[in-house]
Amino acid sequence: NAGVTQTPKFQVLKTGQSMTLQCAQDMNHNSMYWYRQDPGMGLRLIYYSASEGTTDKGEVPNGYNVSRLNKREFSLRLESAAPSQTSVYFCASSRRDGYNSPLHFGNGTRLTVT
Amino acid sequence: AQTVTQSQPEMSVQEAETVTLSCTYDTSESDYYLFWYKQPPSRQMILVIRQEAYKQQNATENRFSVNFQKAAKSFSLKISDSQLGDAAMYFCAYRRDHDGGSQGNLIFGKGTKLSVKP
Numbered sequence: 001n002a003g004v005t006q007t008p009k010f011q012v013l014k015t016g017q018s019m020t021l022q023c024a025q026d027m028n029h030n031s032m033y034w035y036r037q038d039p040g041m042g043l044r045l046i047y048y049s050a051s052e053g054t055t056d057k058g059e060v061p062n063g064y065n066v067s068r069l070n071k072r073e074f075s076l077r078l079e080s081a082a083p084s085q086t087s088v089y090f091c092a093s094s095r096r097d098g099y100n101s102p103l104h105f106g107n108g109t110r111l112t113v114t
Numbered sequence: 115a116q117t118v119t120q121s122q123p124e125m126s127v128q129e130a131e132t133v134t135l136s137c138t139y140d141t142s143e144s145d146y147y148l149f150w151y152k153q154p155p156s157r158q159m160i161l162v163i164r165q166e167a168y169k170q171q172n173a174t175e176n177r178f179s180v181n182f183q184k185a186a187k188s189f190s191l192k193i194s195d196s197q198l199g200d201a202a203m204y205f206c207a208y209r210r211d212h213d214g215g216s217q218g219n220l221i222f223g224k225g226t227k228l229s230v231k232p
Contacts, residue, residue, distance in 0.1 A: 033219055040123075042205060042222040058219065090159065102149055103220055105159035 002026050006091050006106035013081040013113045021076040021109050023091030031094045032074035034066060036087040043090065049074055081113045116141045118208050120223035127196045128231050135191045135226045137206030147209045148189045154202040201230040
């Protein structure tokens with residue numbers, strides 16, 4: 001099983017450039033999430049989607065937009081990249097009806113903004 | 115707001131020995147879930163163990179076990195018979211018992227880097 005697939009794995013951008021991080025899951029999960037991981041900060045929630053058609057801001061949403069394209073796919077867009085957005089980005093998914101269902105993570109995207 | 119604190123940025127253990135990683139959390143809720151995730155150098159996030167707050171019995175998964183102290187809001191991870199492959203970053207995480215909808219996200223601690231010495 002593929003689980004959660006993120007693309008690309010690595011990306012280098014120049015300040016001001018835009019890009020979209022793609023995420024897809026094949027576990028029929030309702031909820032999907034985008035986190036960023038910075039050294040010494042743990043993982044912080046950027047945006048989440050409780051179900052198809054809904055999205056909500058997390059802890060650090062500024063500078064990002066998301067699209068829940070369908071039940072499988074949840075993309076994260078940087079409209080004008082800044083060096084502060086250099087980070088490792090993780091997509092995750094979980095069942096909605098299982099309250100204790102853990103999050104399943106993709107393998108991450110390492111983004112560098114110069 | 116809920117917070118999760120891991121007070122040990124780094125820990126070290128000898129192979130075959132036992133190590134305990136600490137985690138405390140702050141919440142006003144009575145029902146919630148706690149998790150430990152492992153992140154090896156490959157960057158993959160791997161679920162190690164989980165605990166439901168309404169269960170008094172501590173969760174166990176092979177060499178991994180937790181000491182859940184609800185009143186103290188403490189959730190430590192014990193790794194027995196440590197192996198070289200256990201070397202990784204370990205994250206403690208909290209999830210509220212939401213009634214469906216938009217509150218199912220995990221809140222993470224900042225992590226503990228575990229080294230295993232041969």
